[in-house]
Amino acid sequence: MNATNLSQFSAERERLRNLMLSYAGRDMKRLLTLDNAIYEEGALSNRTKELLALVASTVLRCEDCISYHLLACHKHGLTTAELMEAFTIAMLIGGSTTMPQLRRAIAAWDQLEH
Amino acid sequence: MNATNLSQFSAERERLRNLMLSYAGRDMKRLLTLDNAIYEEGALSNRTKELLALVASTVLRCEDCISYHLLACHKHGLTTAELMEAFTIAMLIGGSTTMPQLRRAIAAWDQLEH
Amino acid sequence: MNATNLSQFSAERERLRNLMLSYAGRDMKRLLTLDNAIYEEGALSNRTKELLALVASTVLRCEDCISYHLLACHKHGLTTAELMEAFTIAMLIGGSTTMPQLRRAIAAWDQLEH
Amino acid sequence: MNATNLSQFSAERERLRNLMLSYAGRDMKRLLTLDNAIYEEGALSNRTKELLALVASTVLRCEDCISYHLLACHKHGLTTAELMEAFTIAMLIGGSTTMPQLRRAIAAWDQLEH
Amino acid sequence: MNATNLSQFSAERERLRNLMLSYAGRDMKRLLTLDNAIYEEGALSNRTKELLALVASTVLRCEDCISYHLLACHKHGLTTAELMEAFTIAMLIGGSTTMPQLRRAIAAWDQLEH
Amino acid sequence: MNATNLSQFSAERERLRNLMLSYAGRDMKRLLTLDNAIYEEGALSNRTKELLALVASTVLRCEDCISYHLLACHKHGLTTAELMEAFTIAMLIGGSTTMPQLRRAIAAWDQLEH
Numbered sequence: 001m002n003a004t005n006l007s008q009f010s011a012e013r014e015r016l017r018n019l020m021l022s023y024a025g026r027d028m029k030r031l032l033t034l035d036n037a038i039y040e041e042g043a044l045s046n047r048t049k050e051l052l053a054l055v056a057s058t059v060l061r062c063e064d065c066i067s068y069h070l071l072a073c074h075k076h077g078l079t080t081a082e083l084m085e086a087f088t089i090a091m092l093i094g095g096s097t098t099m100p101q102l103r104r105a106i107a108a109w110d111q112l113e114h
Numbered sequence: 115m116n117a118t119n120l121s122q123f124s125a126e127r128e129r130l131r132n133l134m135l136s137y138a139g140r141d142m143k144r145l146l147t148l149d150n151a152i153y154e155e156g157a158l159s160n161r162t163k164e165l166l167a168l169v170a171s172t173v174l175r176c177e178d179c180i181s182y183h184l185l186a187c188h189k190h191g192l193t194t195a196e197l198m199e200a201f202t203i204a205m206l207i208g209g210s211t212t213m214p215q216l217r218r219a220i221a222a223w224d225q226l227e228h
Numbered sequence: 229m230n231a232t233n234l235s236q237f238s239a240e241r242e243r244l245r246n247l248m249l250s251y252a253g254r255d256m257k258r259l260l261t262l263d264n265a266i267y268e269e270g271a272l273s274n275r276t277k278e279l280l281a282l283v284a285s286t287v288l289r290c291e292d293c294i295s296y297h298l299l300a301c302h303k304h305g306l307t308t309a310e311l312m313e314a315f316t317i318a319m320l321i322g323g324s325t326t327m328p329q330l331r332r333a334i335a336a337w338d339q340l341e342h
Numbered sequence: 343m344n345a346t347n348l349s350q351f352s353a354e355r356e357r358l359r360n361l362m363l364s365y366a367g368r369d370m371k372r373l374l375t376l377d378n379a380i381y382e383e384g385a386l387s388n389r390t391k392e393l394l395a396l397v398a399s400t401v402l403r404c405e406d407c408i409s410y411h412l413l414a415c416h417k418h419g420l421t422t423a424e425l426m427e428a429f430t431i432a433m434l435i436g437g438s439t440t441m442p443q444l445r446r447a448i449a450a451w452d453q454l455e456h
Numbered sequence: 457m458n459a460t461n462l463s464q465f466s467a468e469r470e471r472l473r474n475l476m477l478s479y480a481g482r483d484m485k486r487l488l489t490l491d492n493a494i495y496e497e498g499a500l501s502n503r504t505k506e507l508l509a510l511v512a513s514t515v516l517r518c519e520d521c522i523s524y525h526l527l528a529c530h531k532h533g534l535t536t537a538e539l540m541e542a543f544t545i546a547m548l549i550g551g552s553t554t555m556p557q558l559r560r561a562i563a564a565w566d567q568l569e570h
Numbered sequence: 571m572n573a574t575n576l577s578q579f580s581a582e583r584e585r586l587r588n589l590m591l592s593y594a595g596r597d598m599k600r601l602l603t604l605d606n607a608i609y610e611e612g613a614l615s616n617r618t619k620e621l622l623a624l625v626a627s628t629v630l631r632c633e634d635c636i637s638y639h640l641l642a643c644h645k646h647g648l649t650t651a652e653l654m655e656a657f658t659i660a661m662l663i664g665g666s667t668t669m670p671q672l673r674r675a676i677a678a679w680d681q682l683e684h
Contacts, residue, residue: 016445023422023448027266028430030258035438038202038255043195048162052169052200056207057439059170059551061632062403064442065207080593081157086166088152088598093170093179095515095551096605097627100634103586106593130559137536137562141608142544144600149552152597171553173437175290176517178556194251202256209401209437210263211285214292217244220251266430271423276390280397280428284435287398287665289518293435308479309385314394316380316484321398321407323629323665324491325513328520331472334479358673365650365676369494370658372486377666380483399667404631406670494658499651504618508656511622512629512663521663537613542622544608549626549635 006108009067039072047076055086058101059094066105074112083109120222123181153186161190169200172215173208180219188226197223234336237295267300275304283314286329287322294333302340311337348450351409381414389418397428400443401436408447416454425451462564465523495528503532511542514557515550522561530568539565576678579637609642617646625656628671629664636675644682653679 021032039049050072057065073083087105091098135146153163164186171179187197201219205212249260267277278300285293301311315333319326363374381391392414399407415425429447433440477488495505506528513521529539543561547554591602609619620642627635643653657675661668 013445016449019452020445020448023426023452025270025423025426025430027262028426028433030262031430031433031438034206034255034258034262035441038199038206042199042253043193044199048165049199049203051162052166052203053207055166056169056173056204059553060173060207060439062439062442065439079157081595084593084595084598085152085156085158085163088595088601089163089166090170091551091598091601092148092152093167093174093551093553095547095549095553096601097515097549097551097630097632097635099605100632103583103590106590107586110589110593127559130563133566134559134562137540137566139537139540139544139612141604142540142547144604145544145547145552148597148600148604149555156595173439174553176553176556179553195253198251198253198256202253202259205256205259205437207437207439209433209435209439210259211288211290211293211401211435211437213263214241214290217241217248220248221244224247224251262434266427266434270427271421272427276393277427277431279390280394280431281435283394284397284401284432287402287667288435307385309481312479312481312484313380313384313386313391316481316487317391317394318398319484319487319665320376320380321395321402321665321667323661323663323667324487325516325518325521325629325663325665327491328469328518331469331476334476335472338475338479355673358677361680362673362676365654365680367498367651367654367658369490370654370661372490373658373661373666376483376486376490377669384481402667404667404670407667490662494655494662498655499649500655504621505655505659507618508622508625508659509663511626512660515626515630516663535613541608541612541614541619545619545622546626548604548608549623549630 006067006071006112009064010071013064013068047073047078050076051078051082051086055090058087058090058098058105061094061098061101063101063104066101067108070105070108071112074109080109080113120181120185120226123178124185127178127182161187161192164190165192165196165200169204172201172204172212172219175208175212175215177215177218180215181222184219184222185226188223194223194227234295234299234340237292238299241292241296275301275306278304279306279310279314283318286315286318286326286333289322289326289329291329291332294329295336298333298336299340302337308337308341348409348413348454351406352413355406355410389415389420392418393420393424393428397432400429400432400440400447403436403440403443405443405446408443409450412447412450413454416451422451422455462523462527462568465520466527469520469524503529503534506532507534507538507542511546514543514546514554514561517550517554517557519557519560522557523564526561526564527568530565536565536569576637576641576682579634580641583634583638617643617648620646621648621652621656625660628657628660628668628675631664631668631671633671633674636671637678640675640678641682644679650679650683 050069054069057069087102164183168183171183201216278297282297285297315330392411396411396415399411429444506525510525513525543558620639624639627639657672
């Protein structure tokens, strides 16, 4: 994970998502639609929702999910201080087994900020 | 999980936490101290931090953790609409395997609100 | 988990599911609808789909999910020999950490068959 | 994961499995033997067993396990419609955190079919 | 989990294990046999093996598995200081999501020691 | 994972850990400090603690964590026979879903020993 990798990651994710959609039946299509809809502005802001998803992805140690929601958090103007507090919560709840993903996520954030 | 159970749960959790502290060595004590410190107001509010912990606990399907952070969210004035959006994100990310915990968490919330 | 418990479990699950629906927003309602739709007869039979869900629930060690799909498998006429082969696969893939759930699931099946 | 990768994956997996066997003691050897034996034709067909293993591997998000059982399912003549229904069940039960693996698995299947 | 509960737990586990054996086919029987064999004295002592299993069970948050291996560790003369250091490692690696199981395990140990 | 890779892995891990420390707030710094402190010699030896961490990392299928603790176990003079018994326990408890990581870990150990 770094800024270049994140850009390649986004392009590849998009390509594979389209391939998946071309194979998907009715119910999988509905799941993929929901997967976008739930992050729309509501009682909670986009920004809070993306942060919730980032922390959930971290404790589940899903590196692709972290990359995706990290980019979204950056786009929504999350500050570095907010990010690091969220990551501290994820690291304490999920344990040191989340550290490899967190180290790479922070390296990617470092490049997004520079 | 319901309002009565949540109250019993809190008392029992406190009792066992004190017993744990009486057995804990230096490093475990530090971990238990950190486990409180990270939820203090900072760049992110208490309320947002507790919501992050609630969603993380849900995707990890830790029922005691959910009970604990649900009570904290209630105390911090989280609205039902905010809670349900957070739970929808947790359910989509974590899958239907989170539903048993979510059903019981909503039943507990229902009693806290009435 | 036993035959009586499974019957109580089904009633309680239904009650909590209705409560959840009364709280659910648009997207959570859609997820709950999908959660029924995907088990309908299709290219794969109901029976195979329920067996897939039972094995998935076992490796994820979700006891409520196992109870639910075990009842569905029984209703669809799964044989004991088929069940035990599926459980052997789940136990080998998921490891001995699945054994507590499997022991209780087999005790429940034993009562359903008698 | 793609058709070329899957072929390389199989060769490398075989090489490492032989190395593991050369190090394995009595009990690990027995586990490795069981890991083949449980997929033999029985009350459930080979094909159903491999599909159960594929769904279990998906909800556990084990990419190597998915590659292995995807190839086995292809060899046993699983249809694309059957595969996609099984993946929809895995995605709903395991949540959107399974999507990265599923996107790559569908890309690999796409190449196996062409 | 407490000393009385642990005794009831052992009796019930034994009853269900026998029921499982009466249903088990050849391969599941072999798995259950292996599940005993791997804890026999070898290059590693019984005691170390049980401690490894206890820590593995804790990070996987399998409460029945923890009860079982906690009793075995007690039988093999593990000291309280050793136990607490092992639990600190499990808590740090597995995160605060292991705390509910650890609180109850320490309460059970407290009764075993008194 | 192999001997060359393990050396590159250690260097990259160190680089990213330093970057993480430069971003870390007070609480994350404390967690990172604890992550070293808990492996110090105590009632349990360094060697036993690293072996506990290796088995915990294996059942959690954290490949970076396995690499790190495998190197530490090698440094502390763990024998191949001890390692293989620990891995057998991890494989049985965690299931065949741990095999991909175990195959690569054994290949890395093979190079460390030659």
